[in-house]
Amino acid sequence: MATVRLxxxxxxxxxxRSIEVEAPDVSRLLDGIEAxxxxxxxxxxxxxxxxxxxxxxxxxxxxxSLVPRLTTxxxxxxxxxxxxxxxxx
Amino acid sequence: xxxxPSPRVRLYLGTEKGTYVATTDSRRRRWxxxxxxxxxxxVYHVVPDPRxxxxxxxxxxxxxxxxxxxxxxxxxxxxxxxxxxxxxRQGRRPPPKTWGEVPPGAIRNLWHLEPGSANEPxxxxxxxxxxxxxxxxxxxxxxxxxxxxxxxxxxxRWTPGGxxxxxxxxxxxxxxxxxxxVGLSAAGTFxxxxxxGSWTPMNRGVAVDFLxxxxxxxxxxxxxLALDPADSRIVYRQDHNGIYLSEDAMEHWTRVGRSxxxxxxxxxxxxxxLPGGAIFxxxxxxxxxxxxxxxxxxxxxxxKKRAFRPMIHxxxxxxxxxxxxEGLTVDGLDPVGIYFGTTGGQVIYSPDSGRTWSELxxxxxxxxxxxxxxxxSRP
Numbered sequence: 001m002a003t004v005r006l007x008x009x010x011x012x013x014x015x016x017r018s019i020e021v022e023a024p025d026v027s028r029l030l031d032g033i034e035a036x037x038x039x040x041x042x043x044x045x046x047x048x049x050x051x052x053x054x055x056x057x058x059x060x061x062x063x064x065s066l067v068p069r070l071t072t073x074x075x076x077x078x079x080x081x082x083x084x085x086x087x088x089x
Numbered sequence: 090x091x092x093x094p095s096p097r098v099r100l101y102l103g104t105e106k107g108t109y110v111a112t113t114d115s116r117r118r119r120w121x122x123x124x125x126x127x128x129x130x131x132v133y134h135v136v137p138d139p140r141x142x143x144x145x146x147x148x149x150x151x152x153x154x155x156x157x158x159x160x161x162x163x164x165x166x167x168x169x170x171x172x173x174x175x176x177x178r179q180g181r182r183p184p185p186k187t188w189g190e191v192p193p194g195a196i197r198n199l200w201h202l203e204p205g206s207a208n209e210p211x212x213x214x215x216x217x218x219x220x221x222x223x224x225x226x227x228x229x230x231x232x233x234x235x236x237x238x239x240x241x242x243x244x245x246r247w248t249p250g251g252x253x254x255x256x257x258x259x260x261x262x263x264x265x266x267x268x269x270x271v272g273l274s275a276a277g278t279f280x281x282x283x284x285x286g287s288w289t290p291m292n293r294g295v296a297v298d299f300l301x302x303x304x305x306x307x308x309x310x311x312x313x314l315a316l317d318p319a320d321s322r323i324v325y326r327q328d329h330n331g332i333y334l335s336e337d338a339m340e341h342w343t344r345v346g347r348s349x350x351x352x353x354x355x356x357x358x359x360x361x362x363l364p365g366g367a368i369f370x371x372x373x374x375x376x377x378x379x380x381x382x383x384x385x386x387x388x389x390x391x392x393k394k395r396a397f398r399p400m401i402h403x404x405x406x407x408x409x410x411x412x413x414x415e416g417l418t419v420d421g422l423d424p425v426g427i428y429f430g431t432t433g434g435q436v437i438y439s440p441d442s443g444r445t446w447s448e449l450x451x452x453x454x455x456x457x458x459x460x461x462x463x464x465x466s467r468p
Contacts (some may be wrong), residue, residue: 043155047194054153
């Protein structure tokens with residue numbers, strides 16, 4: 001069960017600061033979050049499955065946001081951070 | 090709170106930082122401002138549905154969350170998210186693969202919503218980037234993409250304009266129920282005579298200065314269109330490359346804006362109570378896209394005289410700002426209210442068909458769109 005820490009931007013859709021999600025990889029983890037919190041659907045990924053701009057995902061501190069790395073496998077007790085880089089200067 | 094329980098006029102604003110609703114009485118001198126709704130999110134178009142008073146749609150395009158379509162059932166006092174075209178039908182997505190294998194078709198921005206005709210009370214049309222047209226026949230619960238636009242044989246020659254690959258204008262012909270017009274940047278104008286089943290490019294006579302071919306079949310960067318309220322075969326066109334007029338349902342276009350210092354611009358509007366022409370707001374051409382001589386001015390185009398006259402006498406609004414394509418609208422009162430929103434956040438308006446002009450007492454974020462309720466009656 002991975003621990004997912006969510007940034008303040010996501011508080012609009014998920015009331016918790018962190019949640020526990022069981023998933024074999026990052027992509028399935030996003031599926032799990034979307035299933036548990038339907039309002040997240042299409043907000044982190046668009047309808048093609050691509051991450052929206054400014055969404056950053058880290059597994060144990062390592063950036064896995066690039067599309068090929070969304071298949072990064074997850075282990076129990078991994079820590080996943082979902083963050084947004086801020087637009088503008 | 091509103092000064093009266095039933096405002097006579099509501100002005101809906103889509104801005105860079107959300108939706109606002111400005112309300113007033115029939116004199117249109119004192120205003121109350123409500124909002125922002127969808128706070129912090131760019132809203133490209135806010136439009137009331139004249140067939141269902143109280144229903145209003147807002148097209149939000151979040152840099153973080155993507156496009157989101159909202160509807161209000163109470164004149165903009167409260168909003169709920171509804172189905173967004175292309176997103177509501179997806180089941181479980183295939184897992185992402187590589188950058189090169191990601192389908193390139195995600196919707197980037199929602200641009201324009203057009204309520205259907207009075208005898209199709211649940212029909213809505215919606216234009217989006219990249220070059221997409223959608224139709225809903227259940228009041229926005231579900232959407233179908235128009236295949237005639239999606240699979241148009243000239244589509245590979247369409248390019249994005251400065252604002253993206255937007256389908257930004259949708260006009261329903263009030264005199265011919267199966268006729269529609271659309272405008273896309275930078276693809277040009279298209280007409281359908283079979284309810285949207287097939288589309289014919291309608292750009293004959295419209296020049297371009299950004300392609301190798303001077304007068305191509307498609308590729309023009311149309312900015313906005315308006316039908317003449319007395320005769321829907323007459324169409325006014327604000328194009329990237331000038332102001333044009335067609336008197337034969339877009340079969341041919343004639344450039345009529347050359348007498349102006351500049352005929353670049355984004356907006357055009359007509360009104361049944363102001364027959365015989367259209368309102369334009371020319372801007373200094375790119376890269377500036379701001380008011381010529383730094384002074385806000387609108388022009389009335391007289392179709393029969395083929396002549397323009399400035400509408401604001403000794404305009405006091407001086408500054409370096411422009412406007413966006415949905416930033417000019419009219420209301421349905423008599424005398425007519427005319428409203429013009431700027432990228433500087435001002436709303437300059439006339440409550441008396443253009444005789445006098447004032448400014449709304451509020452500085453909004455950058456204005457993308459203005460719509461008034463009640464709107465002018467459809468012919």
